[in-house]
Amino acid sequence: MNLDIDGGKILYALGIAFALGAFAYFVRDVVFGLSITVKAALLFVTFLAFLVVGFWIERGALDVVAYALAALAYFVFLAYIITRYDPSETGVFLLFTVSAALFVGLGYVVRQGELSIPDRTVGYVLFTLVAVGLVLVGADVVSGEVTYTAELDDEATFTVPEGALDADGPEVVPLEGGIGTLTARNEGVFTRPLTLPSIGGCVVGTDAVSDDVRVRFRYQPPSYERADRLAGGEELEHEIHVEIPVQTNATDDGSMTFAIERGDDCDVSREEPTIVVIVGEDAREVRPPLVVGRSAEGVD
Structure with missing residues (x-):
């Protein structure tokens, strides 16, 4: 051989x-x-x-x-x-x-x-x-980078699903809706990848939400429907959406109002129901953990 x-x-x-x-x-x-x-x-x-x-x-x-x-x-x-x-x-x-x-x-x-x-x-x-x-x-x-700017509402009122307050309804129901927007803008002239920053948070100031439940934050439209790049000078807006599991007996009229604020962590206390929204790298430290996308720099 x-x-x-x-x-x-x-x-x-x-x-x-x-x-x-x-x-x-x-x-x-x-x-x-x-x-x-x-x-x-x-x-x-x-x-x-x-x-x-x-x-x-x-x-x-x-x-x-x-x-x-x-x-x-x-x-x-x-x-x-x-x-x-x-x-x-x-x-x-x-x-x-x-x-x-x-x-x-x-x-x-x-x-x-x-x-x-x-x-x-x-x-x-x-x-x-x-x-x-x-x-x-x-x-x-x-050339300019892609910048991300989060703008949150001052407060949000959510309504429980129809039938949730019935006698045989569930003990915990999700309240969900939009609480603000995140705007991504390409400040340069070249096409760049779009990677939305991580987002997380929690609810404080109320016993209606247990400390061990996950408050879910996500962007709308979902990842499989939104663009993954931005042309030079292009701008896209994404809704910040939240889902909060609350105890049904915490509301009598079928709705609940939350104040909304931007924070760096969930180690805070408030006198009224408050949604603390964390955008960027600090969102990775939220427990229970919830991260949407990879963290991006330059979030305002």
């Missing part, structure tokens, strides 16, 4: 595999804090850079490695565009069609073997691509 394996090719293959992992991790919204627009542009710039290197280099299989890295960068770029910008079916079809024509054309040029790029030209092109990338990153850094 011939086990003569080219160690260099194995290392090349591992390098390509790790590059794919790096590209895939780059497009997640957990590193660098770059906008969706700039991430997509940087992936395309990376594709062009590796493509130029592949045309220029003539050592062993390194040109193949460069082409493979260029193809990976383009593949991740295309997948990122489709998943983050959600183009129409026609748009997706056109993207795939243009991509197919592009790579067939590039394959033809490579097979002909007549393309020769001078060293100085390659240096100029790579320098230009790096400069473009740095300019994009710099513009992204100085």
